[in-house]
Amino acid sequence: MRYDLEGIRRSVPKAVLYARQPTLWRYRELLPLESPDDIVTLGESATPLIEAPTLGEQVGLHKLFIKDEGLLPTGTFKARGAAVGVSRARELEVTALALPTAGNAGAAWAAYGARAGIGVVVVMPRDTPEVIRRETATYGARVFLIDGSIADAATAVREAVAEYGWYDASTLREPYRIEGKKTMGFELAEQLGWRVPDVIVYPTGGGVGLIGMWKAFQELAAIGWIEAKLPRFVSVQSTGCAPIVKAFAEGKDESEPWLEPRTIAAGLRVPKALGDFLVLRALRESNGTAIAVDDDEIRDTIGLIATDEGVLACPEGAAAVAAAYRLRQRGWLEEHDEVVVFNTGSGLKYGEALPGEPEELASGAKIPRAAATSEEPFSYERAFQVRAGEVRLN
Numbered sequence: 001m002r003y004d005l006e007g008i009r010r011s012v013p014k015a016v017l018y019a020r021q022p023t024l025w026r027y028r029e030l031l032p033l034e035s036p037d038d039i040v041t042l043g044e045s046a047t048p049l050i051e052a053p054t055l056g057e058q059v060g061l062h063k064l065f066i067k068d069e070g071l072l073p074t075g076t077f078k079a080r081g082a083a084v085g086v087s088r089a090r091e092l093e094v095t096a097l098a099l100p101t102a103g104n105a106g107a108a109w110a111a112y113g114a115r116a117g118i119g120v121v122v123v124m125p126r127d128t129p130e131v132i133r134r135e136t137a138t139y140g141a142r143v144f145l146i147d148g149s150i151a152d153a154a155t156a157v158r159e160a161v162a163e164y165g166w167y168d169a170s171t172l173r174e175p176y177r178i179e180g181k182k183t184m185g186f187e188l189a190e191q192l193g194w195r196v197p198d199v200i201v202y203p204t205g206g207g208v209g210l211i212g213m214w215k216a217f218q219e220l221a222a223i224g225w226i227e228a229k230l231p232r233f234v235s236v237q238s239t240g241c242a243p244i245v246k247a248f249a250e251g252k253d254e255s256e257p258w259l260e261p262r263t264i265a266a267g268l269r270v271p272k273a274l275g276d277f278l279v280l281r282a283l284r285e286s287n288g289t290a291i292a293v294d295d296d297e298i299r300d301t302i303g304l305i306a307t308d309e310g311v312l313a314c315p316e317g318a319a320a321v322a323a324a325y326r327l328r329q330r331g332w333l334e335e336h337d338e339v340v341v342f343n344t345g346s347g348l349k350y351g352e353a354l355p356g357e358p359e360e361l362a363s364g365a366k367i368p369r370a371a372a373t374s375e376e377p378f379s380y381e382r383a384f385q386v387r388a389g390e391v392r393l394n
């Protein structure tokens with residue numbers, strides 16, 4: 001989507017935003033809707049940018065922030081893409097849409113579709129976390145489980161869309177979802193006082209979040225609301241599915257499909273992103289990098305973020321924090337870099353990935369006094385003693 005950025009530059013001072021609600025719709029001049037009457041909203045509030053000093057100390061960073069997208073409707077940043085995508089679909093008088101998903105996008109489109117009265121058909125891998133499967137079906141979407149990954153789901157959707165004439169809401173096949181996701185970049189720049197951080201660490205599946213923010217900062221710079229400076233983007237994947245990391249390391253412009261993608265971070269289980277070349281370009285243009293972490297580290301890091309900062313991260317967000325730790329260890333990140341890590345969703349959607357373990361209290365037994373002063377249950381030292389050495393790509 002292209003906007004009249006020169007026109008906006010001349011006629012919209014950023015001060016107009018301050019009288020508007022703190023939702024993604026405050027950036028309406030840079031969103032694709034023609035009429036506000038078509039907006040389908042569940043209250044997409046600006047998400048908090050939380051300073052993380054205790055976690056920062058463990059990671060070795062003085063200025064570590066978590067942008068917590070878990071507070072959005074349906075519990076992930078996918079609500080941004082769905083709010084804008086479904087609103088635009090309603091404007092286009094769509095009555096039925098279909099999409100393949102690694103999980104959370106399906107839930108978000110199902111929720112907004114329910115609110116808009118649009119029929120939603122979702123195809124997702126059988127091993128998508130249970131809450132997400134049931135959540136999506138509970139919004140009334142027709143949910144079909146398949147063996148395989150989002151790539152196999154995409155094949156099924158493509159066939160149905162071609163035969164039945166449904167609206168294809170697959171990633172990057174409709175142009176509006178990315179417009180919703182780019183509001184992460186607008187919001188972040190505004191929260192930092194109209195500037196960008198040194199580094200953004202982002203968990204990457206289809207890559208739309210990262211490409212969206214890259215576009216957001218270019219638009220903001222073009223209308224003069226921020227300086228023309230990009231943050232260094234870091235793309236984080238799991239060692240069980242790391243096509244972008246591999247392509248980046250090999251200096252390629254495109255990724256190759258990852259065979260047998262496997263990770264607890266369901267949103268990162270994308271064997272080949274349609275927009276991989278754009279992600280790779282954003283990483284290179286911004287002097288960024290790409291890195292993979294393994295599932296054990298991800299699980300430990302969920303515990304670490306929760307005990308240090310009280311944030312229950314999703315595995316994708318925890319992967320990003322683990323990546324920041326790795327990059328600091330390697331010296332790629334310096335201690336004074338201002339680093340924003342995106343927690344893209346709530347850990348509540350991934351019960352099976354949460355590492356905390358309740359204890360038994362036998363009937364009649366007393367709670368031990370030491371229970372209130374327990375030692376820190378998760379730390380990087382412990383996690384990494386067990387698995388010394390750098391993570392290797394399989």
Ligand SMILES: Cc1ncc(COP(=O)(O)O)c(C=O)c1O
Nearest residue numbers: 104205206207208209267316344
């Ligand atoms: C929680 C979560 N984080 C990150 C991602 C990856 O996002 P993107 O496809 O924008 O790279 C997903 C995608 O499903 C997700 O559900």
